[in-house]
Amino acid sequence: MKSNSQSPTRNTSSLSLRESLTHLSLSILCLSLLFKTLSRENGEPLIASLAFSGIAFSSTYSMIRWLGPTFMRAGLKGKDLSKRDRKEIPETMGAICAVVYLLIIIVFIPFPFYKDIVAATSGGGNRDVVRGFEEVHIVQNGRFLHKFPHSKLAAYLSAVLSLQSVVILGIGDDLFDIRWRHKFFIPAIASIPILIVYFVDFGVTQIVIPIPLQPYLGELFQLGPLYYIYMAGIAIFCPNSINILAGINGIEVSQSLVIALLLQPTRTSSPSTCSSPSSASPSPSSSTTGTPPASSLATPTATSRAWSSPSAVSSATSPKRSSSSSSPKPSTSSTASRNSST
Incomplete structure (x- = not known):
């Protein structure tokens, strides 16, 4: 009886061969993706985030199985109320998930700032950075650094x-x-x-x-x-x-x-007052008088976007011309031919 009662504990606290190979393959794949992102120009933070997520999953899954008996020996255990037998299971497993997550996001710090870190170093990292006097800092040795x-x-x-x-x-x-x-x-x-x-x-x-x-x-x-x-x-x-x-x-x-899935339809279905073409572009009557139409006044974002272009500003500030002045002038050759015929 004693051996039978302890056998489930041994089986549940260790990974099977299939589980070990699966998590090992996933970890190797994620590590290869991480090393590949370092060769890219901007570090590919999205791909690095997915790779770190796979590593975090494998680490959490394995450590919960390995550290379960240790937590129970420390007194961090309780009865599973959702089962018929109500056997004792380890508690405070959220600490393992939290520690793994904190370590992952700390190690992830260089990846979203990889491009800025490379640009702030001497040598080849500065060649691809477009630098202006407003965007750089000059250090004492005269080297230009990208603004971090x-x-x-x-x-x-x-x-x-x-x-x-x-x-x-x-x-x-x-x-x-x-x-x-x-x-x-x-x-x-x-x-x-x-x-x-x-x-x-x-x-x-x-x-x-x-x-x-x-x-x-x-x-x-x-x-x-x-x-x-x-x-x-x-x-x-x-x-x-x-x-x-x-x-x-x-x-x-x-x-x-459910909450995460409902957030996206809520964001995409929200009305946007700046999406209609009529409000984003000024009418012909308003372009000649220099004042925006009444429909665009109700949408400040669309008005500023439409009237910030050089063509809109030039058409708005130009004086009103008659139809005769806007017609093209006759060419010099046609004028000379009419004079000769006269």
């Missing part, structure tokens, strides 16, 4: 810092069983790095009013300093709305997939 996008890197690192804060507080919740009224504000605390970077780089405190309410409240609503409290509230709402059904197997992930 520090704001994008700061936003990326702030997101990593927020994720690390959530992971630390989440693991603390699993270990010390923090009360609900205390861990309710954990996402708001973790969102502080992102909000600080947003305040420094952007500082826009307007929100878009839902389309059914726009005739009554307008398109935008200014919140001011309350915007950051609003975003902290959003950070609290999103994870708790997903975590509220975490006790039922499959429901938590399923509702996340």
Whole structure:
């Protein structure tokens, strides 16, 4: 009986030969894609992201199987309430997923900035960079350096810092069983790095009013300093709305997939006031008087796009001409022939 009770643990904690070969092949394929992206000019961050996703999947799948008995020996275990036998299974497996994800996004940092890193180095990296005096910095040794996008890197690192804060507080919740009224504000605390970077780089405190309410409240609503409290509230709402059904197997992930699938139709079906050709181009009457038509005044984006072109500006600023002045002048040869015949 003792050997029979321990045999499932041994089988579930180790990978089969088929699983080992599958994950090994996937990891080798992803690593080859990563090395191939380094030979490209811009680093191919999208392909690198897909390759890192495959590595993260194989690593997480394998480590959950390998570290399950270790977690159970440490007391991190519980009964599976969704099964008839309700056997004990390891808990806090989310820590493995979170640590692997954090390591992956940290290693991924050079790939989205690969082109800027290569351009900022001496030698061949500077030959393909179009440099102007506004876009470069001159260092003391006289070498031209491409302007690195520090704001994008700061936003990326702030997101990593927020994720690390959530992971630390989440693991603390699993270990010390923090009360609900205390861990309710954990996402708001973790969102502080992102909000600080947003305040420094952007500082826009307007929100878009839902389309059914726009005739009554307008398109935008200014919140001011309350915007950051609003975003902290959003950070609290999103994870708790997903975590509220975490006790039922499959429901938590399923509702996340449904939300992700519904986001794209919502974005593509939103009305755009700048898509109609009539509003994007000025009418003939308005091009002669120098004033945009009334239909384009309702869409500032379309108006600025249509009137920013040189042809539109020249036609708008040119004085009104009569039909006789706009007709082509007779050529010199035809004038001379008429004079000779006269």
